[in-house]
Amino acid sequence: MKSIGKLLSLVVNYKRLVGLNIICNILTAIFTIMTVPVVIPIFNLFFNDTSELPQKAPVFSLGNADDYLQYQLLQWIQSAADKNDALVKICVLLITLFFAKNLFQYLSLFFIAPVRNGVIRDLRKKLFHKINYLPLSFFTEERKGDLIARMSADVQEVEWSILSTVEKLVRDPLIVIGMIAFMLMVSVKLTLFVLIMLLFTGVIIGGIAAQLKKQSIEVQSSLGRILSFVEEALSGSKVIKAFTAEPMVEERFGKENDTYKNLLTRLFWRKDIASPLSEVLGIAAVCALFIYGAHLVFNGEIASEVFLAYLMAFFYMIAPSKNISSAYANVQKGLAAYERINHIIEFKNPLILNEGEKMCKPLEKSLRIENVSFRYVEQMGDVLKNISLDIPFGKTIALVGSSGSGKSTLADLLLRFYDPSEGRIVYDDTPLTSFSLKSLRSQFGVVTQEPFLFNASITENIAFGSEQVDQEKIQAAAKLAYAHEFILELDGGYGYNVGDAGQKLSGGQRQRIAIARAILNDPSVLILDEATSALDSESELAVQKAMVEVLRNRTAIVIAHRLATIQHADHIVVLRDGEIVEQGSHAELLDQGGEYLKFVELQRM
Numbered sequence: 001m002k003s004i005g006k007l008l009s010l011v012v013n014y015k016r017l018v019g020l021n022i023i024c025n026i027l028t029a030i031f032t033i034m035t036v037p038v039v040i041p042i043f044n045l046f047f048n049d050t051s052e053l054p055q056k057a058p059v060f061s062l063g064n065a066d067d068y069l070q071y072q073l074l075q076w077i078q079s080a081a082d083k084n085d086a087l088v089k090i091c092v093l094l095i096t097l098f099f100a101k102n103l104f105q106y107l108s109l110f111f112i113a114p115v116r117n118g119v120i121r122d123l124r125k126k127l128f129h130k131i132n133y134l135p136l137s138f139f140t141e142e143r144k145g146d147l148i149a150r151m152s153a154d155v156q157e158v159e160w161s162i163l164s165t166v167e168k169l170v171r172d173p174l175i176v177i178g179m180i181a182f183m184l185m186v187s188v189k190l191t192l193f194v195l196i197m198l199l200f201t202g203v204i205i206g207g208i209a210a211q212l213k214k215q216s217i218e219v220q221s222s223l224g225r226i227l228s229f230v231e232e233a234l235s236g237s238k239v240i241k242a243f244t245a246e247p248m249v250e251e252r253f254g255k256e257n258d259t260y261k262n263l264l265t266r267l268f269w270r271k272d273i274a275s276p277l278s279e280v281l282g283i284a285a286v287c288a289l290f291i292y293g294a295h296l297v298f299n300g301e302i303a304s305e306v307f308l309a310y311l312m313a314f315f316y317m318i319a320p321s322k323n324i325s326s327a328y329a330n331v332q333k334g335l336a337a338y339e340r341i342n343h344i345i346e347f348k349n350p351l352i353l354n355e356g357e358k359m360c361k362p363l364e365k366s367l368r369i370e371n372v373s374f375r376y377v378e379q380m381g382d383v384l385k386n387i388s389l390d391i392p393f394g395k396t397i398a399l400v401g402s403s404g405s406g407k408s409t410l411a412d413l414l415l416r417f418y419d420p421s422e423g424r425i426v427y428d429d430t431p432l433t434s435f436s437l438k439s440l441r442s443q444f445g446v447v448t449q450e451p452f453l454f455n456a457s458i459t460e461n462i463a464f465g466s467e468q469v470d471q472e473k474i475q476a477a478a479k480l481a482y483a484h485e486f487i488l489e490l491d492g493g494y495g496y497n498v499g500d501a502g503q504k505l506s507g508g509q510r511q512r513i514a515i516a517r518a519i520l521n522d523p524s525v526l527i528l529d530e531a532t533s534a535l536d537s538e539s540e541l542a543v544q545k546a547m548v549e550v551l552r553n554r555t556a557i558v559i560a561h562r563l564a565t566i567q568h569a570d571h572i573v574v575l576r577d578g579e580i581v582e583q584g585s586h587a588e589l590l591d592q593g594g595e596y597l598k599f600v601e602l603q604r605m
């Protein structure tokens with residue numbers, strides 16, 4: 001009950017529509033119940049001897065409501081010219097009642113469709129917002145495919161199993177209670193006549209499904225685009241966080257999410273007309289049978305009571321009873337899906353819980369790493385062990401070591417993708433935890449080994465995470481990254497779409513776009529994490545040339561295996577198994593004849 005209470009709390013934003021839905025459901029139930037006490041007296045009055053019925057109006061009370069209704073109907077029927085005229089008037093009355101019933105039933109669905117889809121949109125938005133701000137440690141524990149399934153299949157299951165069921169629980173119990181009370185007063189001997197009705201509505205309504213095909217394709221296409229946004233956000237989570245572009249990503253996602261909601265609402269409006277239309281057509285067929293059956297009654301071939309079976313057994317009891325009986329199972333199924341969603345929504349982000357409020361300004365003195373140790377999970381050993389390092393302003397620090405030595409992890413700690421298990425990191429004499437995450441990360445530019453580009457233009461990729469950047473500034477960053485010339489050669493220049501993950505560009509081109517993105521806003525600290533290790537020789541030379549310009553007069557942390565990338569660094573730090581084993585300049589480390597010399601000799605082989 002706690003979970004469903006949290007889910008239904010999302011409906012609060014749609015109180016007006018929910019109120020209209022409840023009113024329409026109540027009116028639907030009232031008109032549904034009214035059709036039975038109207039039909040039975042009509043049958044009795046029309047086909048039976050009316051001489052025994054009251055000839056003057058009785059005083060209305062709950063005790064004689066039936067006599068009062070019969071008298072009023074008797075007066076109305078006797079005003080007809082003959083029985084055939086009266087029969088037509090009765091059929092008009094029945095169709096009017098059923099039209100009113102189905103009109104309010106459709107209106108109840110009309111009003112609830114924006115609520116159902118709005119709640120799902122809000123739930124999906126809330127889930128995407130939470131995923132967008134989750135720490136990287138969360139993604140090491142969860143599979144991306146499972147997260148996407150929670151965003152798509154589980155959210156949809158909540159809509160199918162809970163919201164669609166709860167909406168019916170207002171109307172159907174009222175109908176069932178009213179029908180049970182009234183069925184005690186009627187006969188159901190000849191209910192076989194009901195089965196004839198089933199053949200009538202099936203053929204007419206069967207064609208509606210074809211009209212829904214086009215809209216269904218549009219809805220699924222929109223959902224596919226939503227899943228693409230989600231996958232990009234998950235795959236590029238480090239880039240998004242490094243450039244504090246969470247609001248920008250959410251805005252792009254929100255636009256498509258709203259489009260999907262509107263498409264799905266229109267689809268529901270069309271789909272929901274099928275049920276009331278089928279019942280209206282069905283009662284029209286019943287009236288046709290009623291006229292034919294009345295003819296048989298007039299000829300003494302059949303009793304009038306047989307016409308009551310269909311109205312009682314099929315239209316009023318079967319469908320509502322099935323809905324109520326299946327409601328519990330559906331709700332339980334939906335709650336299981338919501339629990340999976342809620343696991344993410346209620347996850348406590350330790351980085352945000354431990355986030356400061358200070359605004360981080362450009363670096364003036366140094367970055368200091370003080371006795372830092374780090375482990376990804378408590379059950380595993382330390383990835384970094386008692387690391388202390390001073391990174392002065394304007395200097396380039398190179399981190400060298402074999403794979404798994406802790407180089408990239410140390411860079412991740414500087415960006416607060418993780419917090420140290422022990423020790424602290426200080427930015428201009430202020431611990432990183434004192435700054436807001438957005439302001440801290442805005443002072444860093446990051447280029448990774450596998451640069452992630454979004455399925456957008458080159459301009460949009462370079463300006464990613466920045467607001468209202470003019471084209472001149474974008475081109476200046478591209479020139480500094482030695483990307484301007486090849487961009488102009490592309491079809492469309494800066495408007496060229498790079499494709500999914502930038503696959504329409506070469507590795508060297510993607511890397512130079514990533515460098516331009518990293519330096520666009522002139523960050524205080526630039527982190528180059530294996531920026532050339534995955535490139536061929538020609539691409540590496542182009543990127544190396546760009547890096548020489550980019551690193552000039554900047555505070556930089558360079559993680560690399562290539563000697564050409566690190567030998568000109570101001571200070572080189574050699575890591576092994578999470579510990580600093582050597583540090584100094586290129587010449588000093590060569591003179592020591594230790595780990596760094598082995599590294600250099602391997603590079604020369």
